[in-house]
Amino acid sequence: xxxxxxxxxxxxxxxxxxxxxxxxxxxxxxxxxxxxxxxxxxxxxxxxxxxxxxxxxxxxxxxxxxxxxxxxxxxxxxxxxxxxxxxxxxxxxxxxxxxxxxxxxxxxxxxxxxxxxxxxxxxxxxxxxxxxxxx
Amino acid sequence: xxxxxxxxxxxxxxxxxxxxxxxxxxxxxxxxxxxxxxxxxxxxxxxxxxxxxxxxxxxxxxxxxxxxxxxxxxxxxxxxxxxxxxxxxxxxxxxxxxxxxxxxxxxxxxxxxxxxxxxxxxxxxxxxxxxxxxxxxxxx
Numbered sequence: 001x002x003x004x005x006x007x008x009x010x011x012x013x014x015x016x017x018x019x020x021x022x023x024x025x026x027x028x029x030x031x032x033x034x035x036x037x038x039x040x041x042x043x044x045x046x047x048x049x050x051x052x053x054x055x056x057x058x059x060x061x062x063x064x065x066x067x068x069x070x071x072x073x074x075x076x077x078x079x080x081x082x083x084x085x086x087x088x089x090x091x092x093x094x095x096x097x098x099x100x101x102x103x104x105x106x107x108x109x110x111x112x113x114x115x116x117x118x119x120x121x122x123x124x125x126x127x128x129x130x131x132x133x134x135x
Numbered sequence: 136x137x138x139x140x141x142x143x144x145x146x147x148x149x150x151x152x153x154x155x156x157x158x159x160x161x162x163x164x165x166x167x168x169x170x171x172x173x174x175x176x177x178x179x180x181x182x183x184x185x186x187x188x189x190x191x192x193x194x195x196x197x198x199x200x201x202x203x204x205x206x207x208x209x210x211x212x213x214x215x216x217x218x219x220x221x222x223x224x225x226x227x228x229x230x231x232x233x234x235x236x237x238x239x240x241x242x243x244x245x246x247x248x249x250x251x252x253x254x255x256x257x258x259x260x261x262x263x264x265x266x267x268x269x270x271x272x273x274x275x
Contacts, residue, residue, distance in 0.1 A: 021268075022139075024264075025138070025139040025140045025264065026139045028139065028140070028143060028257075028260070028261060028264065029139035029140070029142050029143050029146065029195075029196075029197055030197065031257065032142075032143045032146045032147050032150075032197075032254075032257045032261070033146050033197040033198050033199065035147070035150060035250075035253045035254055035257055036146050036147060036149055036150030036153070036199060036200045036254060037150075037187070037189045037198060037199075037200045038150075038250050038253065039153075039154075039157075039187055039200075039246070039247075039250055040187040040188060040189045040200055041186075041187070043189050043198070099249065099250065099253045102253070103253060103256060106256070106257060106260055107260075110260050110263070110264060113264050113267065114267060117267045117268060117270070117271055120271055121270075121271055124271070
């Protein structure tokens with residue numbers, strides 16, 4: 001276990017891809033909430049922070065050395081801070097959700113998620129290759 | 136707060152439920168487009184409208200949609216037709232017909248269908264994202 005962490009952590013590609021996947025999943029949930037409320041009067045479309053700014057703000061997590069410690073710094077890294085976006089149009093009822101815009105965003109997010117899983121898979125394959133070649 | 140990919144299923148499910156309730160109301164209105172009263176001067180069927188509301192769901196960490204109320208549309212006047220032989224005709228021979236506008240109902244139906252499809256699309260996409268994650272476990 002310890003050795004495995006040593007092998008993976010310096011490269012931290014798994015961590016980065018995992019966090020980006022988490023961010024993508026959170027964004028997808030936000031988009032789904034927008035689409036579900038596409039016909040709710042007064043509902044304002046929301047979006048989450050871009051991944052770059054989430055990454056910039058992330059600080060080191062404190063390790064819990066005792067069971068009594070409250071999980072400091074633990075939380076969704078996916079940037080769940082919802083903010084309003086410049087939407088294409090606002091209807092008379094005050095609803096600012098445009099289904100086409102949301103679906104475009106959803107496709108983009110889904111593509112990002114596919115990229116993440118592909119990265120994890122190919123990186124995993126790389127590690128497995130190096131492990132097998134030593135044997 | 137549960138996993139975002141799991142919450143998508145519930146959020147989109149609430150959307151599907153709301154839009155199908157809306158479609159049901161459209162069907163009800165269209166089916167009753169000619170339903171008059173049966174006694175003299177009685178009011179005919181009154182068009183129904185559905186109200187949506189967004190409600191913050193703490194478990195999902197997002198705003199899910201729900202049906203707020205189904206109300207009668209009292210603002211649109213009834214159509215009046217002269218038909219003295221009708222049982223619901225008043226003293227002047229005028230019959231009140233429902234305030235259902237076919238064109239409006241069809242437009243409402245189209246919009247509900249589009250929204251339904253969009254919710255379904257999100258559900259499908261979330262499912263494929265989950266299976267992509269599970270596929271990582273497969274030996275490569």
